[in-house]
Amino acid sequence: MSEAPGGRVAQLKHTGLRSGWTTGACATAATTAAYTALLTGRFPDPVTITLPKGQTPAFALAREELETPPEGRRAMAAVVKDAGDDPDVTHGALVRATVRALPAGTGVVFRAGPGVGTVTRPGLPLAVGEPAINPVPRQMMRDHVERVAALHGGSGDVEITVSVDHGEEIARSTWNPRLGILGGLSILGTTGIVVPYSCSAWIDSIRRGVDVARAAGRRHVAACTGSTSERTVVAEYRLPEDALLDMGDFAGAVLKYLRRHPVERLTVCGGFAKLSKLAAGHLDLHSARSQVDKGFLAELARRGGADDTLVREVAEANTGLAALQSCAAAGVLLGDLVAVAARDEALAVLRGAPVVVDVICIDRAGTVVGRSAPAG
Structure with a gap:
């Protein structure tokens, strides 16, 4: 990744897509501007920050306020989050930081303002009751407060309240409520940069979901490809929300994290076609990165007793569903065969971790069309 003049991150050479900034980078920029104004009376605009890997982007300020209320002087600066070409739900959100001076020796205190969530369950990298401002963004803000204090004669003892306009509404379309982060969004980011379509936030949410389930003492979790498979698993096992x-599409992310942080039992539930990809050895189930292998399905059908005519029909089927229907008409349990192969592939990725796995395949209506016995 290269950096264009003025601190703007250039297009990613391998995709032509424009990268963007995390909420953590935006909050750091807003904090830097607000604390500078608190000490000097002037807001730097644009404001430049240094990211963990050394990039120095500049952010234009969208809002700025300097007040002297009865409880003490404070400054607020706001930055519009630009996620680049990534389909990020927080793209365009207004991230605000309000900075207030505290007595010497207090250090940096973080508060959740409107639109930023609060942690209510154990298992996350923050204590229960803390604002959902992740460790790396917190460190970035502390570092920049220290630099501004050194430049302008401040003590560096401040309260930082981070807010996101409409954040509580935006958070409803994220994992936050399930993870026990209530009242708004999380302030995220480990590098400060959003790489388009890297899906790092989704994968991070999977990991945090495992952490929350383990902290809650859940012995059985279910990894689901979508809402229909979630409903199927809940009907089958009556699992609570924090076990889902x-x-x-990120089967590999689930399995590799459980390999390091095991739970007693894992159920994988999803559409027949998607799970046939896992059965064939694919860990990313997205249609752009893996395809249903009809030849593989044909070989499974042969092992399940299909004759040559049916094997050829499966190999030439237009879709995985068509292959499944052909086998069902002939009494060949292709759904079960795929579920068993997917379970065995999952166990291979787990590499002996103490996790018992079973797999459920469903059709688009949520009807179970295949399942494996648990094994570990």
Whole structure:
């Protein structure tokens, strides 16, 4: 990744897509501007920050206020989040930081303003009751407060209240409520940069979901490809919400994290076609990165007793569903065969971790069309 003049991150050379900034980078920029104004009376605009890997982007301020209320002088600066070409739900959100001076020796105190959530369950990298401002953004803000204090004669003892306009509404379309982060969004980011379509936020949510389930003492979790498979698993096992992992297409992310942080039992539930990809050895189930292998399905059908005519029909089927229907008409349990192969692939990725796995395949209506026995 290269950096264009003025601190703007250039297009990613391998995709032509424009990268963007995390909420953590935006909050750091807003904090830097607000604390500078608190000490000097002037807001730097644009304001430049240094990211963890050394990039120095500049952010234009969208709002600025300097007040002297009865409880003490404070400054607020706001930055519009630009996620680049990534389909990020927080793209365009207004991230605000309000900075207030505290007595010497207090250090940096973080508060959740409107639109930023509060942690209510154990298992996250923040204590219960803390604002949902992740560790790396907190460190970035502390570092920049220290630099501004050194430049302008401040003590560096401040209260930082981070807010996101409409954040509580935006958070409803994220994992936050399920993870026990209530009242708004999380302030995220480890590098400060959003890489388009990297899906790092989704994968991070999977990991945090496992952490929350483990902290809650859940012995059985389910990784689901979507809402229909979630409903199927809940009907099958009556699992609580914090035991459900929104796997989406990221089977590998679930399995590799559970390999390091095991739970007693994992159920993988999803559409037949998607799970046939896992059965064939694919860990990313997105249609742009893996395809249903009809030849593989044909070989499974042969192992399940299909004759040559049916094997050829499966190999030439237009879709995985068509292959499944052909086998069902002939009494060949292709759904079960795919579920068993997917379970065995999952166990191979887990590499002996103490996790018992079973797999459920469903059709688009949520009807179970295949399942494996648990094994570990």
